[in-house]
Amino acid sequence: MEMRSSYSVVATFSVVTMLLIIPTAFSYTLLETMAIVAAGDITEIINSKIFDELLPNRNDKSCSARGFYTYDAFVEAARFFDGFGTTGSINDRKREVAAFLAQTSHVTTGGSPAEPDDPYEWGYCNKTEAGDPKILPTYCVDSTEWPCASGKKYYGRGPFQIKYNYNYGPCGVAIDEKLLSDPDLVASDKVISFKSAIWFWMTPQSPKPSSHDAILADEDIEGRPPGFGLTTNIINGAVECGHGFDPNAENRVGFYLRYCSILGVDAGDHIECIDQTPFI
Numbered sequence: 001m002e003m004r005s006s007y008s009v010v011a012t013f014s015v016v017t018m019l020l021i022i023p024t025a026f027s028y029t030l031l032e033t034m035a036i037v038a039a040g041d042i043t044e045i046i047n048s049k050i051f052d053e054l055l056p057n058r059n060d061k062s063c064s065a066r067g068f069y070t071y072d073a074f075v076e077a078a079r080f081f082d083g084f085g086t087t088g089s090i091n092d093r094k095r096e097v098a099a100f101l102a103q104t105s106h107v108t109t110g111g112s113p114a115e116p117d118d119p120y121e122w123g124y125c126n127k128t129e130a131g132d133p134k135i136l137p138t139y140c141v142d143s144t145e146w147p148c149a150s151g152k153k154y155y156g157r158g159p160f161q162i163k164y165n166y167n168y169g170p171c172g173v174a175i176d177e178k179l180l181s182d183p184d185l186v187a188s189d190k191v192i193s194f195k196s197a198i199w200f201w202m203t204p205q206s207p208k209p210s211s212h213d214a215i216l217a218d219e220d221i222e223g224r225p226p227g228f229g230l231t232t233n234i235i236n237g238a239v240e241c242g243h244g245f246d247p248n249a250e251n252r253v254g255f256y257l258r259y260c261s262i263l264g265v266d267a268g269d270h271i272e273c274i275d276q277t278p279f280i
Helices: 009-019 024-037 048-054 071-080 090-108 165-175 190-202 211-216 228-240 247-263
Strands: none
Touching (some): 048 071, 048 247, 071 190, 090 190, 090 211, 090 228, 090 247, 165 190, 211 228, 228 247
């Protein structure tokens, strides 16, 4: 579900035909408008140098994910999802990438406010949930649609640390991978790992909208204002939103502000969820 759709082939053809017969000045404005609606590639927003600047410590020797989260894997996964980082104006696109990386950095961070370095430079340090996999919960619930595989655990893996069979199942279908039978793929295959996170970002789960729509919308969704704060509400609102200051929610904001600064875009409105009614 996208709140801003690209021109169809027919519509694009009609516009191009119009450009052949209308004044140059008007044509230029129309071409600019088309560029905003039908954006290009994710690499126009983030290149390998910027990726490294955003996530400078991800390959530190203390990080369990060192060497795992690569720029090329991110780009390949991003291109798999229509609209991710390519919807809206150039600033819309930058905010979406900043928001996605901020939310996933919070989940995978290897830093803390007590660190001597900037804690917001430690995103993507971990690729699995903390703890010994042998003693982590199975995160398996009874489901006829998404039955758990024998001996498999569905603990947090990847940039969003997706959990439970009811997430691994539909994610696997969406990206054409057998994640129910082999959930470890999310922590062993670099591209699949990023795909799992972008799938989570792009997919609405009723009554929640997708985070993709939340960061791009122009009007309230389910009575809540769009922006970075709404993405936090979608991800963990029942715990972090609607009750005043929350350190985890603030940590997410810290990553987001840093990434927006590096990408050269303002953070937009409603970056916190302090006053939002949390999604349950």
